[in-house]
Amino acid sequence: MTISPSPAPPQPIRMGDAYDPDCPTRQVLDRIGDKWAVLVLLTLTDGPVRFNDLRRRIGAISQKMLSQTLKSLERDGLVSRAAFATVPVTVEYALTPLAGGLIGILDQIARWAEHHVGDIMASRRAHDGNAPLPA
């Protein structure tokens, strides 16, 4: 998608000719589009949470996905990991300040969604008309 690199021009969004995986906006978009990453981020907004606790709170996530998601979030500097040498080891994950901005965006999305999802749903029903029965 390729957004203008540094200065903010009059036009809201500029794009190049083709798909660019290295585009800054693409990176963020991919993060936001990541189902589990968003859930993890949201679950951490109340403060630090331990691995299995996180797992239980999210419920429908597998160990593999949670571990994988946390690692990538940590790599991106959005989540911090703190290990304590207790009897059974204790590990706490928390949001970094950088993640705050992302939460803010998610908040924007949530607000827009609540206002307009009704329109989208209505459009879907209208579009599907009345012949959805496949059997």
Added chain:
Amino acid sequence: MTISPSPAPPQPIRMGDAYDPDCPTRQVLDRIGDKWAVLVLLTLTDGPVRFNDLRRRIGAISQKMLSQTLKSLERDGLVSRAAFATVPVTVEYALTPLAGGLIGILDQIARWAEHHVGDIMASRRAHDGNAPLPA
């Protein structure tokens, strides 16, 4: 993820216990996370564009994906389709007013991305340390 249904409470975002595919925010998140949908939307910001023109402008998209993406966007009421019975048939796709809000959100994301992607990249480099050479 399950955002609070109607009233906006003090907390920015509330969530239930588990993953909910029917959550309004989830729907929007999925759209935004959709690589091609975003590109198509952005490409249409300058006005109506025809199918193959769209294809050429985006470049790295297949017919299948473009067709599929346009259909789902139309179904959601984000894109409108107008067919003209010219000699070889002409079809123009355009953004609907509803899509304007989504573009606004994309703009927010783009702005945040440009400001903070540097931090993310730096974090990645720091995390990867210095042993990336795979060969």
Added chain:
DNA sequence: CCGTATCCGCATGGATACTG
């Protein structure tokens, strides 16, 4: 020109089992 239909490789992600 505007699509739809089919085939198929490849990555995503769940389930399970095992380790520090």
Added chain:
DNA sequence: CAGTATCCATGCGGATACGG
């Protein structure tokens, strides 16, 4: 408790060919 490793089903998405 906090993960890692492996196996495997599913589906996304590209390439290709054909129809309106």
